[in-house]
Amino acid sequence: MQRNFSSRLVVAAMLAGALAACSGEAPADAPADAPVDAAAGSDVAAPVDVEAVLKAREATFEGIGDAFKAVRGELEKDAPDFALIATKATEINTAAGKIDSIFPAGTSVDDGYKTEALATIWEKPEEFKAASQKLIDESAKLAALAKDGDKAAVAAQAMAMGGACKGCHDKFRLDDKK
Numbered sequence: 001m002q003r004n005f006s007s008r009l010v011v012a013a014m015l016a017g018a019l020a021a022c023s024g025e026a027p028a029d030a031p032a033d034a035p036v037d038a039a040a041g042s043d044v045a046a047p048v049d050v051e052a053v054l055k056a057r058e059a060t061f062e063g064i065g066d067a068f069k070a071v072r073g074e075l076e077k078d079a080p081d082f083a084l085i086a087t088k089a090t091e092i093n094t095a096a097g098k099i100d101s102i103f104p105a106g107t108s109v110d111d112g113y114k115t116e117a118l119a120t121i122w123e124k125p126e127e128f129k130a131a132s133q134k135l136i137d138e139s140a141k142l143a144a145l146a147k148d149g150d151k152a153a154v155a156a157q158a159m160a161m162g163g164a165c166k167g168c169h170d171k172f173r174l175d176d177k178k
């Protein structure tokens with residue numbers, strides 16, 4: 001859990017962020033392929049490999065975004081592939097379960113990183129956790145409903161799941177288009 005990170009780590013991460021901000025580059029000592037889950041998910045203080053964290057976030061959310069696009073694409077068809085919708089909803093469900101582990105403290109846009117993660121994530125950890133839990137719940141519902149093959153019900157649930165994306169983005173993701 002990000003709340004259990006030692007302050008020493010936070011300071012180290014902030015320093016790395018400051019350096020990255022000055023040079024416009026990633027901290028030189030950040031190996032690209034360190035195990036993110038192990039570092040972020042454990043209560044034991046482990047060094048945060050910020051570059052790997054940012055990459056994991058990008059991969060996770062792009063995967064979620066692509067899966068959601070596939071769901072919407074099916075729902076535009078007269079005869080959607082409900083098995084595919086169920087598969088994609090399950091992919092989103094699995095990815096949503098990882099959200100908590102890819103936001104270690106000290107990795108917000110305010111820490112100088114190229115990220116859309118707002119500091120609010122760590123200021124309101126319970127709300128952030130609730131927002132990721134909402135996506136877990138809504139995607140599970142979508143996967144279950146898809147098996148029944150009722151297009152209207154599936155479309156309504158896809159909308160509800162989209163609300164979980166928007167709900168989190170509105171509060172916790174930097175919108176640079178505003």
Ligand code: HEC
Pocket residue numbers: 054057058061062064065068092099114115116117118128131132133135161162164165166168169172173174
């Ligand atoms: C619990 C909060 C939360 C939920 C739920 C959530 N997102 Fe996000 N999303 C974020 C944050 C925070 C970022 C910015 C991450 C960063 O820049 O490091 C993001 C980034 C993204 C990105 C940009 C990825 C990139 O860097 O290229 C996409 C696409 C995306 N989300 C799609 C979705 C979709 C689709 C859903 C719903 C099915 C969703 N998200 C649900 C918090 C959330």
